Amino acid sequence: MDVEIRFIDSSKGKGLFAKKSFSERSVIFEEEPLVACQFSWNAKCKYRACDHCLRPLETAEENARRLTGNTNLILPYPECCTTKKDTIVSCEKCGVEYCSPDCLTSANSQYHQTICLGTHERNGIHPLELLDEAWRNIHFPPETNSVMLIVRLLSRIVQCDDPQLAISQILQFCHRTVNEDNALAHKLLGYKFSDQIDKLRTLMQQAFPHETIQQFVTVEGFKSLLALIGTNGQGTGTSALSQWVSEVSKLPLADLEKTNLDQFIDKLYQDIDDHTGSFLNNEGVALYMLQSAANHSCLPNAEVSFLHNNTKLSLVALRDINEGEEIFISYLGECDLQRSRVSRHRELMENYLFECECEKCLKECDNFYITSDEDEDIDV
Ligand SMILES: [Zn+2]
Ligand SMILES: [Zn+2]
Ligand SMILES: [Zn+2]
Structure with a gap:
């Protein structure tokens, strides 16, 4: 590991520091999320993504057809589409889809077994479905977070061989006072929805009767989790179409072909704008251990990037960084x-x-x- 988390002082807390020098534009580190999930509206509106890593499950052409509403659209250079349809698998109990057997295995071993709706007795509506619905009614697009991230976090604890270790990992993110958690939880949901916090908490409690996580479904515990996802949730997005665009732009084309392709792409994005507006990507939110240790600067020396069209995060240097220097990202857009x-x-x-x-x-x-x-x- 080329970075380390260091304690700075009691007012600043922890920070992320370079253990070697990095040149501008180089990747400082890459990490898989602790948990990730697609936004609720994004999933409901049929943006098809892997339930574990958010990789697109549509081909670029299917993606373009859905976003333009043109079912006859043909994308040239289909070999530039990076979606592998033949590796897509689904949970045999509930039907959620994954980009690969690896993602299905990881999801099941980490959290999915506990929250797979197919394994629950469905007497009417399950608390997890009600929770998702309640969240959607509070949190309209453009989405920035999801209560389902908390669901996966709690599931991870339940399924972990060493639940205390998983809990201490999560508590590393929670270091605020009760009043601060309160303010952040209300800010996340919007002040007019303050009555809804208890509704969400009650549903969460019903979904998780497990002894191990009871500290997180008390009034205070739940607010500290909302504060956690509000301050540490990192937005993430993927797109089959933008991958295709980036691949075709690398093709060695003759001038005329290149001009035609550029015109085609311009027209395509215009049609998408007319039909769908600005929601182009599969979007979600994730929690990262290392990245969340990085402090904010309005003049950051690093930025978060997603180079693999899934939820694997890359931290990229914005300028040369010396060994021992603190690594800053911007929390602001x-x-x-x-x-x-x-x-x-x-x-x-x-x-x-x-x-x-x-x-x-x-x-x-x-x-x-x-x-x-x-x-x-x-x-x-
Ligand atoms: Zn996947
Ligand atoms: Zn399932
Ligand atoms: Zn500043």
Whole structure:
């Protein structure tokens, strides 16, 4: 491992540090998620992805047909599609699909056995289905998180040979006070849905009568899990079509062919925009042990990337990083990152409860009274 998690001090907590130097654009590390799941609406709207790693299960052509609504669409260069249909398998009890036998085995051994709906007596509707539905009614697209991530986390503990070890792993993420958890849980769901937290908690409790996880379905325990996914959940997305686009762009084509292909792709995205709008990808959320140890900076030296069209995360250096240097990522989106210091601080405080003291913020501290125009339009 070329990075390490180090304790900085009691106010800053932990951070991620380079154990060797990295050059710009190099991959610092890659990691599989502790748990991942597709967003509820995304799955319900038939964005077909592996239930374990989110790899697309449609061919690029099927993907393009669904997104354009044109069932006769033919994609040229079909050899550039990376989806392997012949390895797709499904759970024989409940029918959820996986991209490969490996994913089915991993899912079953880690968490799926406990929550497979096919193995439960279905007297009416199962608490897990009600939970998913309740979450969808609170959390409309564009989605940013999923209560089903908590379901998988708890399942992992239940299925682990050493549940105490699994619990201590999860508690590493939870280091906040009760009041902080409260604020973060309400922020995640939106303040108008505060009554719903207990409904979600009760359903979670019904779905998990297991002795080992009872500490996580108490009022406080459940809020700390909501705070955990709210602050550490990393968005992730995959797409058969964008993989195809990236593969065809590597083909050695003659000028005319290249021009035709570019025109075809432009038209394709225009048609998708007309028919589907901006929801192009299979989307979900995941938790990563190493990546979540990285602190925020408004001038980050690394960024999260998904280079394998699944939930395997790659952390990529944005500039040269020296041995011993702390590795920072940005918790803010590209757009928010460009805003004024005041604006960034408000976002970080509301969503992560900390005051940013990064290099950029300290420098801009001197210009405290200069704020960008949009700040005045924001409801506080
Ligand atoms: Zn998979
Ligand atoms: Zn199943
Ligand atoms: Zn900052």
